[in-house]
Amino acid sequence: MSVTIYDIAEKAGISRTTVSRVLNNSGYVKEETRQKVLKAIKELNYTPSAIARSLSTSRTNTIGVVVPEISDPFFGEIIKGIGEIADKHELNIILFDTADSVEKELKALKLLRQQRIEGIMITPTFTEKNFNSEYLNTLEKLEIPVILMDGHVNYEEFSGVFIDHVRGAYDGTEALIKSGHRKIAIITGDMNSRPAKERLKGYKKCLIRNNIKVQDRYIFCGDYKYENAYQITKKILKMEDRPTAIFVCSNMMSLGCVKAFNEEKITIPNDMAIVGFDKLDVLNILGLNISFVNGLTTELGRVGTKMLIDKINNKNKKNNRQIERITLLPELILKGSERYIYNKD
Structure with a gap:
């Protein structure tokens, strides 16, 4: 049987509103009362619903990540970097693999919009020539921060992190x-x-x-x-x-x-x-x-996630709509396979 805030309020002998304030860390609550709520939560083994909390706070603490092919180690490294920063900020991730398909990418964007996520990190499919008005309209209607991860969208400008190829x-x-x-x-x-x-x-x-x-x-x-x-x-x-x-x-x-x-x-x-x-x-x-x-693909994921978090936290500021682009300089790692030994002439 699930435990609700009604049960906690009854056990602690206080109002449901006060319990809600403690759970959402909002509004003033006396420390003595807060301890009563925490004690009741522990005794009832209460686990707050993430969905219910998102409804009460208008925050889901969830971001979407869309990549063309998750089996490619290139994107695996990017996701690793995203995960490192997301964990530090207690962000949840919804991940989509589009198999390099514009249609699947469009579907993913629409599904993410329904999930009330707070921002999206995306590497658009490589088949740029297939971008269409429906795709572009979907991006425009997201009304949340979008960060590009070393990819581009024709006819649109978004903030992002790129590699100097x-x-x-x-x-x-x-x-x-x-x-x-x-x-x-x-x-x-x-x-x-x-x-x-x-x-x-x-x-x-x-x-x-x-x-x-x-x-x-x-x-x-x-x-x-x-x-x-x-x-x-x-x-x-x-x-x-x-x-x-x-x-x-x-x-x-x-x-x-x-x-x-x-x-x-x-x-x-x-x-x-x-x-x-x-x-x-x-x-x-x-x-x-x-x-x-x-x-530096792992670093690309880290930098992109930090950029997204900054835009989420400052979404109501005027300058937050400015396009920000960071380019990472790659580094050459020589292990000997480049040497010249074979000479046919």
């Missing part, structure tokens, strides 16, 4: 050049996404600044997926004038490359050098020292 790709490519490589391939992400476009831009920029011709035959369009990168790497290894190094634009694609290397008995970096984007713990577990550009 151009800088990251430039640094990763430069590490290969400094090691002696001149024939460097790139496996991009989904070219419908801004991060993929920016990483390709950084790669090209680095080649040009180092007087290396950008060759289309060394540019391979991936989709951030393991299987696609595996197939692309197989093709690269069969090229007549194949590159000596590959810059891979996501952690899951790096794993696909490694699988292809293993099947073709290609050793790193003796036969092929590689630098990836974002860390992948499984590579360390397997004892593979793959150099990578660390996008």
Whole structure:
């Protein structure tokens, strides 16, 4: 049988209004009376209803998190950072995985709106070309803070935290050049996404600044997926004038490359050098020292959550509607896989 505030009031010999004040920490209550309520709560083993409390305080202490693919370690790291800050502020999280579908993302946004959440953190689906008026109207009608996590929405401006993808790709490519490589391939992400476009831009920029011709035959369009990168790497290894190094634009694609290397008995970096984007713990577990550009995704989650909390707490202030954007500078982690050893010439 559930215990209500009526039971607590009766046991403590005080009014229901006073019990409510103690439970919600609102209004003045004598310390002696407060102790009576707390004692009654303990003796009755009362657990307050989160739903009832949210109705009385107009606060749900809940935020929504929407990502394209939760199985991707990139988003797992972001969620880890979100969780760290959310726990410190006693925030609940409702998480949606949209499977990179605009339709599922739209459904998630509508469901979150019904849950009376206080704010949303979202990485919009990569298929930006599919954004439509219904999607944009739904975002506009949320009337709660929305923080972008390294993603963009066409025709709309929101606050958010982003990674400098151009800088990251430039640094990763430069590490290969400094090691002696001149024939460097790139496996991009989904070219419908801004991060993929920016990483390709950084790669090209680095080649040009180092007087290396950008060759289309060394540019391979991936989709951030393991299987696609595996197939692309197989093709690269069969090229007549194949590159000596590959810059891979996501952690899951790096794993696909490694699988292809293993099947073709290609050793790193003796036969092929590689630098990836974002860390992948499984590579360390397997004892593979793959150099990578660390996008600081966990920190992205932390910073984004702090930004959201600030906007929630200051939602009635005029300057709270100003667009705030923070860009994190990635760091290059070299483990030796970028070295130049193999020389076909």
